[in-house]
Amino acid sequence: MTIYLLRRLFLLGTVLLGLSIFAFSLGYLFPGDPLQNFSGLRYLDDSTREQLTLAYRLDGSYLQQYLAFIQRLWHGDWGLSLASQQPxxxxxxxxxxxxxxxxxxxxxxxxxxxxxxxxxxxxxxxxxxxxxxxxxxxxxxxxxxxxxxxxxxxxxxxxxxxxxSGGRLGVLYEIPPQTGFMLVDILLSDVSYRQAALQDALRHLLLxxxxxxxxxxxxxxxxxxxxxxxxxxxxxxxxxxxxxxxxxxxxxxxxxxxxxxxxxxxxxxxxxxxxxxxxxxxxxxxxxxxxxxxxxxxxxxxxxxxxxxxxxxxxxxxxxxxxxxxxxxxxxxxxxxx
CATH class of the missing domain: 1.10.3720.10 (MetI-like)
Structure with a gap:
């Protein structure tokens, strides 16, 4: 069983490695500027472009760029959304x-x-x-x-x-997010309309x-x-x-x-x-x-x-x-x- 687990973990690591290489290559396969595709910034002035080029190792080999990409992912720096400019x-x-x-x-x-x-x-x-x-x-x-x-x-x-016909909860109810799961958040909340909100969430969830x-x-x-x-x-x-x-x-x-x-x-x-x-x-x-x-x-x-x-x-x-x-x-x- 131990050998089997080690083989499965090795297979998992190999698949994740291939997935990370594919995700990194998308920065060059997508249309547009690779630096913009990696960072998500809409506008890049000369100083920002120079700083990001050094940080992303874009002036180095593809291996150096890939290692910098993995390091950013590990530290939670996944870039910004082009639409909202949010992380x-x-x-x-x-x-x-x-x-x-x-x-x-x-x-x-x-x-x-x-x-x-x-x-x-x-x-x-x-x-x-x-x-x-x-x-x-x-x-x-x-x-x-x-x-x-x-x-x-x-x-x-x-x-x-x-x-x-759609949505997770009616506009009449406001539930503070705690776990992200609507039914769990409603049960954990201390609002006065918790019972009514729970019924409304179940009605939204059924279809x-x-x-x-x-x-x-x-x-x-x-x-x-x-x-x-x-x-x-x-x-x-x-x-x-x-x-x-x-x-x-x-x-x-x-x-x-x-x-x-x-x-x-x-x-x-x-x-x-x-x-x-x-x-x-x-x-x-x-x-x-x-x-x-x-x-x-x-x-x-x-x-x-x-x-x-x-x-x-x-x-x-x-x-x-x-x-x-x-x-x-x-x-x-x-x-x-x-």
Whole structure:
């Protein structure tokens, strides 16, 4: 296990090294002045340009420039946004919690809904319930998220008026930010309208969470169903049935424990998918997350923000995938043996 962890950490370091080289090269691949792309300053006079050239080692080799780039990242100097002239790291800290909140709730919905439905579909796959769940899963898997999100807004926000069409919280409520997670901040606040603000935040959260959770939920249903059917044909399951155990006992004692082990690995895969789909969801529902911030930066040709956003999202996805892979190996004896 120690050798496996060392190999995984070495792989993580190699991937992050390649990512940092790619991010550094974007300063030269983007149109415009490389010094402006690295610093984010709109206007550079001669003295400022000379100082930044020395600080960024632009008068040296590419290796010296890359080492200076890594040093700036390590010390939190990610440059300024061309649009707002604010530090990029400050803006990322403001928008990243909103994306993590939305993806976390969508991931929880996919697990709490997808796993039971997948198990139910695997119990009698040729029955009416099994076929109905499989049909729903295929339908949800085929829905484009931009069309599905707009349909939810048209029906439940515009048509019925049950939920708001966008945002995280109504303009009537002001919650002091503490963690960046809206529901947590509301619970930690001591305002008099905390209960009403919590209900309003939940109403704002429901539609984007439902839209974002649809695809991973259908994937989880199909994955758990196939895993259960595969485990159900193993010899130890047949032995347990021969001993006289009921179907429910076999399912609980032997089937679930082995079929749900690969679900740990699915956390990383679904998180990667959710981060990608969250960009579209945040634009549709005006959710102030890093996906919407990154797409706005692309429209604004805000090259330093694009560079920083790609680095943050890539590091987040790579780290989560690596951690789930390690957890799966830790809990799965067969994976450790391999």
């Amino acid at each position: 990029l790291l400050t803006e990322i800290r403001q928008v990243l919690p909103a994306t993590l909140e939305l993806t976390s709730y969508a991931l929880l919905v996919s697990f709490f809904v997808g796993i039971p439905l997948g198990i139910l579909a695997a119990i009698k796959p040729d029955g009416v319930i099994g076929k109905a769940i499989s049909a729903i899963a295929i339908t949800g898997y085929s829905l484009p998220i931009f069309w599905w999100g707009l349909l939810l807004i048209m029906v439940f926000a515009v048509g019925l008026g049950w939920f708001p 984007p969470t439902l839209a974002l959770a649809t695809f991973p939920t259908t994937v989880m249903i199909r994955f758990v169903r196939d895993a259960m059917l595969d485990v159900w044909e193993q010899s130890y399951i047949k032995t347990a049935k021969a001993k006289g155990l009921s179907r429910l006992q076999v399912l609980y004692r032997h089937g679930l424990r082995n079929a749900l082990l690969p679900v740990i690995r699915q956390i990383g895969l679904q998180f990667s998918t959710l981060i990608t789909l969250a960009m579209l969801t945040e634009v549709i529902f005006s959710w102030p997350g890093i996906g919407r911030w990154l797409i706005d930066s692309i429209y604004q040709r805000n090259f330093p923000a694009i560079q920083a956003g790609l680095m943050i999202i890539s590091v987040l996805v790579i780290t989560v995938n690596m951690l789930t892979e390690i957890l799966h190996t830790f809990f799965n004896p067969l994976a450790r043996k391999r």
